[in-house]
Structures are given as C-alpha cells and as structure tokens.
Amino acid sequence: MAVQDSTKNLMVSFFEDMRKRLGLPTADEVKRYFKKQIQGHEGDFAFTLALRESKKNGITPNEAAENIKKNLAESPFIKEIKIVNGYVNCWFNYNFLVNELIKLVNEDYGKSDFGKKERVMIEHTSVNPNKALHIGHVRNSALGDSLFRLLKFVGYDVTVTNYIDDTGAQVADNIVGTKFLGFPESREGVKLDHYLGDEVYVKVNEMYKSEPSLMAKRSEVLKAIEHGNNEIAEYAKNMVSNVLIAQLQTLYRLKIHYNLINYESHILAYKFWDTAFKQLQGLGAIKFEKEGEKKGCWVFLLDAMKSSGDDKILVRSDGTVVYAGKDIAYAMWKHGLLKSDFRYKVFAKQEDGEKLWTTTLDAADENHPTFNAVKQSVNVIDIRQSYEQNVVSEAIKKLGEGKDLRYIHYGYEVVALSKNTAQKLGIKDIGNKEVFHMSGRKGVYINADDFLDKLHKLLYEETRNKNKTLNDKECHEIAEKLAVSTLRYEMVRTDPKNMIVFDIDRALKMEEKSAAYLNYTYARISSILKKVSTEDLSLKVSLIPELNEHEKNLISEILRFPEVVESAAKTLDLAIIANYVSDFALAFNSFYVKTPVLKAEKEQLPFRLWLVNSCKNVLENATILLGIIPVDRM
RNA sequence: GGGCCCGUAGCUUAACUUGGAUAUAGCAGCAGACUUCUAAUCUGCGGGUUGGGGGUUCAAAUCCCUUCGGGCCCA
Secondary structure, three states: OOOOOOOOOHHHHHHHHHHHHHOOOOHHHHHHHEEEOOOOOOOOEEEOHHHHHHHHHOOOHHHHHHHHHHHHOOOOOEEEEEEEOOEEEEEEOHHHHHHHHHHHOOOOOOOOOOOOOOEEEEEOOOOOOOOOOEHHHHHHHHHHHHHHHHHHHOOOEEEEEEEEOOOOHHHHHHHHHHHHOOOOOOOOOOOHHHHHHHHHHHHHHHHHHHOOOHHHHHHHHHHHHHHOOOHHHHHHHHHHHHHHHHHHHHHHHOOOOOOEEEEHHHHHHOOHHHHHHHHHHHHOOEEEOOOOOOOOOEEEOOHHHHOOOOOEEEEOOOOOEOHHHHHHHHHHHHOOOOOOOOEEEEEEEOOOOOEEEEEEOOOOOOOOOOOOOOOEEEEEEEHHHHHHHHHHHHHHHHHOOOOOOEEEEEEEOOEEEEHHHHHHOOOOOOOOOOEEEOEOOOOEOOEHHHHHHHHHHHHHHHHHHHOOOOOHHHHHHHHHHHHHHHHHHHHHHOOOOOOEEEOHHHHHHOOOOOHHHHHHHHHHHHHHHHOOOHHHHOOOOOOOOOOOHHHHHHHHHHHHHHHHHHHHHHHOOHHHHHHHHHHHHHHHHHHHHHOOOOOOOOOOHHHHHHHHHHHHHHHHHHHHHOOOOOOOOO
C-alpha cells in the first residue's frame, strides 16, 4: 500500500488502514481500542476491541479476536498477530515502516497544514510594567511562546501580543516613590525593572502601612494618568516604556518575541468600551435592570452564567464599568467584532529580525499588518481569573454567533514557593504552610534574571569541567543555552492545571527529567553526524537490516511524532510533547550505548546513519517547540 | 454561603478526554558498566491500598456518589 502524498503523517495512514480493516466508522474509534504494548506482554501494540465485541455478539473474546486477526492479517503495517485472552497483540512490519518513513522524515518532519492558515492571536506575558519578571511570569511566557511555536508549526497564522496594564495602581506606586518620596529614578548598574520592582515598589507599599495619607498621593497619580495630557501622565508613559524595554530584555534572553504590544490606556483612549456598549445595546445582548438588587445596573445575559446564580453585571448602578466590560470590548476587538481599531507604529526591531509593533495614540504607520479579527484567540492568563475569562469567552461566543469564534482562556496554575525557599527569602511567618505564594508587593519572589544567572553559573562550571578544549566564551554560550532551556522546559513539562511548587535548591540540582538530558542527547547525535560526510549521510538505504529492539523502539517513536504534535495542537497540551520528547531521548540513549553507528557493519551503516539523522530531526523539532535551544556540544 | 482545580512510590510525575493484561518514567537508595560515536550516560534491583469509603461494570487510577486533605475564585 502506498502512503498518500497528502499526508506526511504515517500514523494517519496506519489508523486509516486499521479503520478499514476493523470496519470502524472513524479513526478516533480505532484509537479508542488501540493500546501501545506495555512491558511484559508480547508485541508492539494491541487492540482491545474483541473484549467489547464478544459481549455484543455473544461470542467469546478469543473468537472475536480471531475474526479481527483475520481482518488485520493482510495489513502492510503488521507483521505478526497473536491472540492472548481476547487481546489482539500485533507486531509492526518495520521494513514497511522504515521504507515509508525514509520518504517522509526531513528537517520539516512533524510540520503540517493542520491549521490551514487560520489566523490565531496569542496573548501572553502581560506583566505589570512596574517590576521585573519573576519565575511565575516565566511560566506564562514559556507556555505562551511554546503555544505560538506549536500552532505555527502545524500551519496556523499566529500573531503574538503582550498586553500592558499601564494605568494600574502598581505603576502609580512607583511614581509615588520616585516623584514624591525622593527615591532615585534609577540606580547605576541595576536593571531598571529590578530596581523599581525590588526596591521602590516594595518600599512604597511598606510606607503605605505606616503613612496612610500616601494613599491619597497614589489616587492623585492614578487620576492624572487616566486623564492624560499632563506632566505625570507623560512621566508615567516614559517609565512604563522603559520598564517594558527592561522586561523585554529578559524575554529576549528567553528567546521569546512578540508581534504587538497592547496598552490598556489605549483601550481607554480609543473608547473601545463605549463602542462596545453601544453595539451590545443595539444587539440586545445586555439589559438594564429596573428593579431588584441589581437595579440601575447593565447586565450581560449569558446562559453559562445562570448556573452560577446570576447574570454578569457589566455597568454598576453608579455608572462605572466592571473589569470584564473592558475585557469584553478588547476581546471583541481581537475577534473583529468591534467597529473600531487602533492605530499602530513600530516599537522596535527584535533580535529575531521581526518588527515589534505597538498600538499608538500618535500618527499611524499605515503599513502595519492585520493584527486582529482572528477566529481563535488564546489568552494565557493564570487560573485565578477563570471566572472573568469565562464571562468573556461566553460573551464572544454569543456575539459571534454562527461565526465559529473561539476565545480560549488558556488557564494555568501559579508558580508558588516551597517552605524552604520561602524561608530563604526571609519570610518569618512560616507556620504549618508548605506552599507560599509569590507577591511582588511584599517582595516575595524569585526574579527570572537572577534564577537564570544562578543556573548559568552552575552550568558554566559543569561545561568548563567537561570540555577542556573549549574556550571560555564557548562555555558561556553553551551554559546560557542550557540555562534558558532548563527554565523553559521546567515550565512547560508539567500539566498547567498543577501548581508548580518551586524549590530553589531542587531546581538548581536539576535532578528531574531535565532539559540538560535532552540537550545531551542532541549533542550525542550531533557528535556522530559531525563525523560523517554529507555523501555518507545521503547514502541510499537499500537494505534494512534485522533491527534490534532499540532500533525498533526509535522507529516507532519517530513514527508517532507528527501524531503527537497534532494532538498537542488540538488540545493545546504541551506536556504531551514534553513527555514524548523525554521518552524519545530515553529510547535514543538506550540505543546509543548498545548500538554502534560509525563502526557498524558496512551494510548496516546507511540505515543507522539515516536513523540517527532522523532522530536529530525529530529531537530538534520537538525540543524547539518546548523552548529548548539545542546544543551540538556540551 | 456559592463555585472551580489538585491529590498516583520518600520527591517530581505519566496514563484519566475514549474503562481493558503485571500502573509510566525520572530523581533519591542499592548493585554494576568508561583503552569504545561525549559516563551531563546506560543496565539491573528494591520501592504503590492510585488520599479514604461506597457504587456501576466481566473489568475502575480512569465513570458516578460521598468523605478527608491542599489550593483558588466569587459573595
């Protein structure tokens, strides 16, 4: 059977073949009964279909399995079938798999047109512009950027935005500090976001406690920012921009880039809410309550909200708009539902060569790309805002009726600190608690830059020790790549629903499945491939030798990579890729120590080289999705 | 008071969407493997009442109910 050219995914062909032979309606039905073989049982995979069929048809499981065996016998994918207690245990036909994979695996292996160029907007990071990023923010950014890489990889047209709340109290606090309390505006040799966040912000908040009159100053500053066109507003604009640039330095260090910066103040200035409000009124989507406890309020009528007791209030009886109101207007903009758009100009050129744009109140650069009006928006925002985000999501669903608009709240649990780490940060009131939440205001957090520096230092020493022939600069480059890889991998390998309890000592020991392990695997692969000529690499695999168990293992891992990517893209679940790549590296290292490549028998060499090169393609593509920077030596 | 999430080995975790054989790995522990393509590695061993209880089922970590522990949101 020839694999269709339209798919680069051999697993798809496999499931389709199985579907036909098993007489099932869909490939998903096949997957339901498909089990990768666990250890201690014969075969590469098994079907559990017979266990169900037997009951339905009144025959024994083994009889049902015999029927299935007959149907599958002719499949080119399968070499052997054995029945045990109703399980249909199958062995892959590796010769066939390898022959097909040889046609499919290249630098782009795993890429697909799954997304069909559909436009998607991902918003992530969105850190208040008054402080440095801490490791909790990095979870957000690492998830967001990996989602960007993943969706782009499977053929979506993705725009990435970073939303800046430049009108909030946090910015005002810093201004109270530098403008009225005599804090210097910066400190020589200290990154601005560190200085303002670590010193000014924390100290000003301490001073509020002993001097409540200062709160009036803060209100004053907030009002001035909101009104605009005054000295304080200009000052704030400047400060926000400078802190943002400092934050972006950290993010660029993490290899994270954006297409657009959105400012909250611009949403206000462009009066998006007023436009949205009129549109909502016109559509009859909101209602003015004339009596009851919500008298005088404008409420949104959402089905999903009814179960939780009430319709969502959007405008309070005193005329003020709730937070979700602005969020809905902004989400309407994202999905092209708002009859209004920003003006844009270029903010900076990033190190990846791409322009970073920003919304602006000034004259526009008319050559800007289209940013909004997407079908799907992925909003990486921590799980504490689930309720509000649900409201927004429901609102977009309702307003975009029939347009298949998807506003996705990509919620993730926060990064908290372990007891030990909290103690190290000088928290006195430890009590019985095991988990401590980070707080910018209280100064309880681990800055991303600081942690990266610590990782870098440790990894540099290790690299220095192990690579006598490398110079210092090269060692530092490797250490930096490993540090970034380690931090980012830690943030995406866990299920986003689980809280990460960060322990600084444990993190620096890197005892768990780490990026260093994956990078080491990649370095081993590179080291083999560096030693062969391009002619050798392109040798035709005319003979596929008898494969050992390690090789078979790697083949089946290579086989499933596109499937893993696609299911990660479907579910936006990056941990699937992280688990896959961890299994993959394990399989490669087992292969590596047992199976010579460069010193293989002559007739085995072309196949082994192809295999190693294929592993490189898979490992490189998979790790890059996770934010790992592959190193060819370490 | 109302709602959401988490609980699997000492630690970190997979499988839960769609129920299937002996529950997946890593770290730590123990015992081994470098004159060999990088030992930041590999091989083997020990370690589990899947928080507890009940139910559904031929079959439950997985589905349902209940309870305990931890975290969060709303009021």
